[in-house]
Amino acid sequence: MRSLLSIFALITILICSFSPVNTLTKTEPPGKTGHFQARGIYGSPDAFWNRGIELNRLNVNSVFMNWKAINDRIMERAGKEGLKVYAEFPVLNGAGYVDKHPEAWAIDSDGKRVEPASWFMGVCPTDLGFRQFRMNELRQLVGRFELDGIWMDYLHWHAQFEEPEPILPETCFCDNCISSFETATGIRVPGMSTPEKAEWILKMHEAGWREWRCSVIADWVRETREIVKEERPGALLGIFHCPWEDGEFNGARVRILGLDYDLLKDLTDVFSPMVYHGRMGRKPEWVRENIEWFCRRLDISPGAFPKVWPIVQAYDDPRAITQEEFRKVLNYGSAVPVTGIMMFTANAVAENPAKTETMKQVYSGLFSAN
Numbered sequence: 001m002r003s004l005l006s007i008f009a010l011i012t013i014l015i016c017s018f019s020p021v022n023t024l025t026k027t028e029p030p031g032k033t034g035h036f037q038a039r040g041i042y043g044s045p046d047a048f049w050n051r052g053i054e055l056n057r058l059n060v061n062s063v064f065m066n067w068k069a070i071n072d073r074i075m076e077r078a079g080k081e082g083l084k085v086y087a088e089f090p091v092l093n094g095a096g097y098v099d100k101h102p103e104a105w106a107i108d109s110d111g112k113r114v115e116p117a118s119w120f121m122g123v124c125p126t127d128l129g130f131r132q133f134r135m136n137e138l139r140q141l142v143g144r145f146e147l148d149g150i151w152m153d154y155l156h157w158h159a160q161f162e163e164p165e166p167i168l169p170e171t172c173f174c175d176n177c178i179s180s181f182e183t184a185t186g187i188r189v190p191g192m193s194t195p196e197k198a199e200w201i202l203k204m205h206e207a208g209w210r211e212w213r214c215s216v217i218a219d220w221v222r223e224t225r226e227i228v229k230e231e232r233p234g235a236l237l238g239i240f241h242c243p244w245e246d247g248e249f250n251g252a253r254v255r256i257l258g259l260d261y262d263l264l265k266d267l268t269d270v271f272s273p274m275v276y277h278g279r280m281g282r283k284p285e286w287v288r289e290n291i292e293w294f295c296r297r298l299d300i301s302p303g304a305f306p307k308v309w310p311i312v313q314a315y316d317d318p319r320a321i322t323q324e325e326f327r328k329v330l331n332y333g334s335a336v337p338v339t340g341i342m343m344f345t346a347n348a349v350a351e352n353p354a355k356t357e358t359m360k361q362v363y364s365g366l367f368s369a370n
């Protein structure tokens with residue numbers, strides 16, 4: 001009898017461990033929501049597949065990865081494992097482009113071509129040739145693969161926000177930007193040298209200049225959205241973005257990067273704040289504070305648009321991220337009203353069994369009601 005019971009217990013355990021993801025969690029954990037959608041990884045799923053691990057066994061249901069790494073093999077296997085695939089699409093990363101097209105090089109307030117901002121090289125957001133080039137790439141991408149969404153990345157004027165000491169130059173004062181500003185606002189910038197024009201604009205029309213810069217970024221989102229929805233009406237448009245609160249670094253998210261949430265919230269399906277606590281020299285608890293602030297700021301509701309799906313840090317740079325820290329940021333980054341989460345990077349989790357187990361556990365508590 002005892003051995004029969006043991007066999008039954010063993011069979012029950014086996015059945016449970018092979019059940020679909022949604023049945024793994026029997027009760028709703030406190031603080032979680034039945035609207036939860038994306039239990040994601042950021043990076044190629046090969047990080048796990050090459051180790052013989054199927055992602056649905058880890059309760060993962062979404063893959064976010066660089067668009068250039070997507071191929072038919074990955075799409076096919078992702079489909080078999082029931083995974084949604086979202087393409088990270090770089091927007092204003094000009095590396096490799098500005099060398100061949102110097103007219104698209106962003107110009108600073110001294111009238112000089114900008115230096116790279118650590119590893120990032122921005123491009124002038126009003127350069128029409130670049131815009132056409134990028135939008136053509138986008139059309140090809142959404143026409144080629146049956147993607148579940150496009151996530152815009154590098155969506156800001158030339159700067160670097162991922163460092164503890166951000167790089168925040170005033171740009172872009174190229175002739176095209178100044179004339180576009182004049183056309184949009186009706187302001188006539190007096191004919192002087194570029195440094196003099198930059199000084200005049202910032203002294204006489206700073207608010208209008210900042211607003212116009214934000215509208216340029218929002219217009220990139222608007223056109224990207226049109227292309228994505230035209231080709232794939234069901235696909236989501238997300239953005240990876242700087243997570244700073246309104247007042248941080250003297251308002252630099254709006255002032256320098258050009259990210260105005262009030263302009264973006266009606267154009268964006270999903271916001272993915274890049275809350276890299278280790279990279280930005282902050283504590284894990286900052287992830288909770290920041291996401292709470294952001295959700296209040298945009299009045300986020302779990303069942304409505306826009307949605308919030310943060311990306312948290314797993315990788316060990318510039319310092320090691322412990323298993324416990326990783327658990328914390330996953331939990332902080334997935335609390336109500338958040339409905340999706342992912343981590344940077346898939347490989348940082350796949351190569352570390354403790355982090356893999358942590359992700360699996362946390363994701364078992366995040367589920368969808370249907």
Ligand SMILES: [Zn+2]
Pocket residue numbers: 106107124125126127172173174175176177178
């Ligand atoms: Zn420009």
